[in-house]
Amino acid sequence: MNAPAWLPRFRGPLHDARTATVVGRLLGIAVFLCFLTGVLSHFLQEPPAFLSGHLPTRPVSGYRITQALHIISGVAAVPLLLVKLWTVYPSLFQWPPVRSVTHALERISIALLVAATLLELFIGLLNIVQWYPWPFGFRQVHWALAWVITGSLLVHLGVKAPTIAEHWRRAPRTSAIGAGRPTPDSADADRRALLWGLAAAVGAVTVVTAGQSVTPLKDLALLSPRDPDVGPQGLPVNRTARAAGITAAAVRDWRLHVDGPRPYGLTLDELRSMPQHSVELPIACVEGWSKSARWEGVRVCDLLARAGAADGARLRVVSLQTRGGYGVTEMDSAYTRDTLTLLALRLNGEVLAPDHGYPARVIAPNRPGVLQTKWVTRLEVLV
Known part of the structure; x- marks a missing residue:
């Protein structure tokens, strides 16, 4: 189950199931919010037949709020995803890569989940600045990828449910677990430092981009492609x-x-x-x-x-x-x-x-x- 020898080695105490679970919870919130608001946006743009005559016109700013949340949660998911991938490396590159049929299905779901999420966020960020350097239609691919992510995520959660349940709550503090190895107390301190840094990164990217739709933050929107007052x-x-x-x-x-x-x-x-x-x-x-x-x-x-x-x-x-x-x-x-x-x-x-x-x-x-x-x-x- 070790990674190939040619890959970089990360032996820090935070490459563990507990850290992956904590970061995964935060990433899951961002992905769920992004998915839910994306579905709402899609239905407002291309209403299915069963919604004919029932599209909500109130609140009048409903689309403004939900689409702002869609973009904000999508941008926030970028640092969350990068840290999540960092915590599970080198598990992504287990060797041998497949040990059984069940393991193969798990690996395929992880590969689809990682690839689809990275692509979804990448093209979503380029859509914000209206740059489309690809030959396919953005909206159709963005919509399809959302469902690929959802399906592969459900499979992944089903496979990893026992591990997630085991590490959902912090383990009780105990004494040192071996000479030269970190204690649970020191691992918790490192984990808190990582999470504070992650919170700062998420907060920073949110503050400097959300001002294009959140009026009180407009003067801080340094990376927003649109200034709502310019035009x-x-x-x-x-x-x-x-x-x-x-x-x-x-x-x-x-x-x-x-x-x-x-x-x-x-x-x-x-x-x-x-x-x-x-x-x-x-x-x-x-x-x-x-x-x-x-x-x-x-x-x-x-x-x-x-x-x-x-x-x-x-x-x-x-x-x-x-x-x-x-x-x-x-x-x-x-x-x-x-x-x-x-x-x-x-x-x-x-x-x-x-x-x-x-x-x-x-x-x-x-x-x-x-x-x-x-x-x-x-x-x-x-x-």
């Missing part, structure tokens, strides 16, 4: 009008088309002449940044009622954009009947800037930022 009209953007292929001609000739039982079209002036409403709602993106703003515009439910649509009709929203994803999105009936859902024309008291979706954009409560469609040109009622 047109004091609000960040992920995709500019130029990047989306929005041309001056398309905006100049803009009309809103509403397709339903009684289809109609509106110029911008006609849209502005309709009753205007003001709401305070956050824009919250999957990368983790978010900020609240004051939006003004026409209620989507009023636009649909004018088209003869039934209350709570589902909606397809079409953008002018010619480049990038989410040019066409769908809106669940829970959003279309909510009076806070607007086709916004103004932001923080000013006409929408081009990068924020001029002439009109969607803003809805508790909705992912990628679905808050900009440069809206058509609303299509779905039966």
